[in-house]
Amino acid sequence: MIYKKRENQKVQADQNSLVIKSMKEDLVKIRVSDIYLDESIYPRENIDHKRINVFVENLRDNFKFDPIEVQAYPDPKVSGKKGKYRILDGAHRWSAYKKAGLIEIDAIIKTLNKMDPLLYAAKMAIGPRQLTESETRNTARRAFQTNTKLTSSEIGKAIGRSRQAVDSYIADLRATTLLELDLKIFHLNLLGIPQDRIAKRLGIPRRTLRDHLAEMPGLAFPPNSDLSKGFTIPQVAQKHGWPEPMAWSQALTGKDDLSRFKELNWELKTWDVWKFIDCDKRFGDVWPGRIPAQLIAHILYFFSKQNDLVFDPMAGGGVCADTCLAMGRRCWSLDMDDRLDTRPEIEPYYWNLEGKWKDLPIITSKGKPDLIICDPPEFDKNAQGNAKKSISGLSKKEYLNFLEKFCLFLxxxxxxxxxxxxxxxxxxxxQNCPADKEDPSQAILIDSYCKILQKAGWKLTHIIQAPLSSEKFNAEMVAQMQKKRILGSTGRYVILLK
Ligand SMILES: C[S@@+](CC[C@H](N)C(=O)[O-])C[C@H]1O[C@@H](n2cnc3c(N)ncnc32)[C@H](O)[C@@H]1O
Incomplete structure (x- = not known):
């Protein structure tokens, strides 16, 4: 095994590789086969094979090369490269070692902290042989696309170009990013999210936000003009890069709720059984436990009015916020799952299990909700992966305790x-249990939820049936269930309270 140590640091053996880890950077020997050339952080367009051949000759003449620089693969679970490294500097030296059939290579393992690996690699590449103009330009563009918060001078310093040169390399990308930012601001503003929270969510100063907000009427003008020319909503959304629910919100401005239902092609159910065959794909993402937009629209129709503030504390795929846009309601959404790029309107928040929720963003904001739409994940005694972190993964007792505290808090x-x-x-x-053998102490029936809600001071006004489709049970399963006298469940309810 290895190893010269560069600094006298704490060491810890790693059985999966030939490396000893330390707190900063080590000079170590690493298996050549444990190192990869990751094109996403490689600043050059091509490998220079002539140069590699010269290096191979040098190696045969026992020439000693400087160590290459590598970085442990980030997110090894995602990349599947646990215990492997990617090259930051020395692609030609590493290729020569590989070609010469050598097993190990001297390397320095770098910890880059916040430095962008592509820019670091570019900076290192400039020394031995300048990047070409096209490599420099591409590196600047790729670095900006990975992190739009990088300034031109930061990029310029790494690639050895002036701020003005970088400005010219990335001008179009910056314009698109600005439009994306404008769209996000427009979206969050339409949903009635207060300015301090929009600024925090999008990581911009309040003054910048105010400047952007002043431009908002202009942003809506081109899509509105296309709508008035008779383009369809999906066409307008696609042409201007808008999420479809935002295009609906513009197209339906000024219409009453009934006309909105009609234009959205939703049949309004007049009785207290709301059955929908499918989720409306235009609203909300594909998400475990996704509810149909039509269900949300019915809650909004019967129990709120336009411009009311709706609060969705466990928003999942965002169907509630999307439907609120189409129905002209404001909406604040939270979820433990953070998707800033695709769902900036869902603010990240983790309902911790101790019930200490004093840091909740909406508490400090003015305004209280007119309607809360709460769709918690159901208890899941076999919860795995992400569901384990969610309230689904709690024991049945903890799950019910959580709901008690949560309803009180609402x-x-x-x-x-x-x-x-x-x-x-x-x-x-x-599952696998005949109906008359089911253990009632194992169940959480709708009456348990009603009791918890009432205990928290809510008054029950309606229990609406909104059954799920039974399509998830295929013919074979149904036959088995019938044979074993198993009684499945497709029931779902909307409990209304004041
Ligand atoms: C049933 S899903 C909501 C589905 C949503 N109504 C839809 O149609 O897309 C419940 C959501 O609660 C979130 N969640 C579960 N436990 C949470 C917790 N402790 N804090 C915050 N969010 C949580 C999950 O991430 C999940 O997205």
């Missing part, structure tokens, strides 16, 4: 007139 942040729509289903452990 009451606290409500005003007198606030409505709560709590979406839920019976949870029964019916």
């Amino acid at each position: 009451k606290k942040i409500s005003k007198k007139k606030t409505r709560l729509a709590f979406i839920s289903k019976d949870w029964r452990d019916y």
